[in-house]
Amino acid sequence: MNAPQDALVRGEGITRAFHRRGGLFSRGTPMLALRGVDIAVKRGEAVGVVGESGCGKSTLGRVMLRLLPPTDGRVLFEGEDLATLPAARLRALRRRMQLVFQDPYGSLDPRRTVGAQIADGMVIHGLATGAEAAERVPALLRQVGLDPDHAKRLPHEFSGGQRQRIAVARALSTQPDFIVADEPVSALDVSIQAQVVNLLADLRAELGLALMFISHDLHVVRHLCDRVVVMYLGRVMEEGSAAEIFRAPAHPYTRALLAATPSLRHRGAAAAPLAGEVPSIARPPSGCVFRTRCAFAQPRCAEAVPTLESLPGAGARRIACHRAAELP
Numbered sequence: 128m129n130a131p132q133d134a135l136v137r138g139e140g141i142t143r144a145f146h147r148r149g150g151l152f153s154r155g156t157p158m159l160a161l162r163g164v165d166i167a168v169k170r171g172e173a174v175g176v177v178g179e180s181g182c183g184k185s186t187l188g189r190v191m192l193r194l195l196p197p198t199d200g201r202v203l204f205e206g207e208d209l210a211t212l213p214a215a216r217l218r219a220l221r222r223r224m225q226l227v228f229q230d231p232y233g234s235l236d237p238r239r240t241v242g243a244q245i246a247d248g249m250v251i252h253g254l255a256t257g258a259e260a261a262e263r264v265p266a267l268l269r270q271v272g273l274d275p276d277h278a279k280r281l282p283h284e285f286s287g288g289q290r291q292r293i294a295v296a297r298a299l300s301t302q303p304d305f306i307v308a309d310e311p312v313s314a315l316d317v318s319i320q321a322q323v324v325n326l327l328a329d330l331r332a333e334l335g336l337a338l339m340f341i342s343h344d345l346h347v348v349r350h351l352c353d354r355v356v357v358m359y360l361g362r363v364m365e366e367g368s369a370a371e372i373f374r375a376p377a378h379p380y381t382r383a384l385l386a387a388t389p390s391l392r393h394r395g396a397a398a399a400p401l402a403g404e405v406p407s408i409a410r411p412p413s414g415c416v417f418r419t420r421c422a423f424a425q426p427r428c429a430e431a432v433p434t435l436e437s438l439p440g441a442g443a444r445r446i447a448c449h450r451a452a453e454l455p
């Protein structure tokens with residue numbers, strides 16, 4: 128059994144390649160969606176993963192759940208390497224790791240009752256017989272703030288926010304310790320996003336869940352998360368406590384992301400707003416991948432990849448920037 132301060136789930140040096148379709152006999156050029164990412168989520172901790180579209184957030188979430196194998200690196204759950212576990216042990220761990228998707232429409236079967244879909248996981252993972260699982264459904268519906276008598280309804284009889292609550296109930300049904308929530312509220316009306324975020328916050332506190340929360344919405348991340356990992360083009364640019372990062376963003380990319388959100392703009396740190404698009408992962412810049420959009424880039428930034436290092440005097444914060452110590 129691990130000490131409580133140890134990571135529940137840890138990704139070490141995670142690299143994930145995708146192959147572009149080549150000709151008939153070619154697998155094409157590999158594109159790296161993740162490059163040497165280290166990330167740890169402690170028991171009961173909420174870690175926010177932020178960054179622009181295409182930076183590898185969803186890929187990282189799927190690798191952490193072993194829904195995608197890493198091309199290089201490893202994922203440890205309670206210290207056990209998921210790649211080398213016997214199949215039976217991996218099956219047993221799977222019930223403890225769940226995913227909540229962005230799109231509650233796409234992730235629910237429109238033809239089956241929500242009760243049946245919430246019950247599935249319990250039966251698949253051998254936690255209950257079909258009848259026992261059906262009996263537990265009303266309590267799960269109640270736990271996510273839905274009417275326990277609505278188990279026999281079909282997904283289309285619920286609103287978008289309610290459907291996302293159903294997806295959360297389904298994830299909770301197997302009593303997980305770790306949930307990856309991939310943009311869980313971005314498909315919902317703004318007016319109901321806060322309700323679903325608050326539900327996740329309450330459940331995390333109540334059940335001691337570890338949460339990897341993937342989001343574009345920095346406000347939500349600030350509200351919900353203990354720690355933040357800032358990604359850019361498959362690499363971690365900055366990592367630290369949410370309080371520290373939102374108080375004083377250090378990496379030029381984090382500063383620019385916050386500067387793009389007026390209410391989070393940090394008055395003390397110099398930042399230039401982000402211009403242009405994220406480069407393609409098929410042709411990443413040499414050296415620091417952010418340098419082509421960085422207001423502080425110098426020629427040396429093109430030469431070597433900066434490693435993620437502790438920032439002197441900045442607590443547990445780490446940033447990957449050649450100019451970390453001399454930024455204005």
Ligand SMILES: Nc1ncnc2c1ncn2[C@@H]1O[C@H](COP(=O)(O)OP(=O)(O)OP(=O)(O)O)[C@@H](O)[C@H]1O
Pocket residue numbers: 145146160178179180181182183184185186187408
């Ligand atoms: N199955 C796949 N095949 C090929 N390329 C992929 C695949 N999945 C993701 N990618 C590529 O990997 C990169 C990272 O994608 P990913 O979805 O992880 O980013 P993201 O940060 O979650 O973006 P978004 O916020 O838009 O969901 C992108 O360039 C994407 O096109």
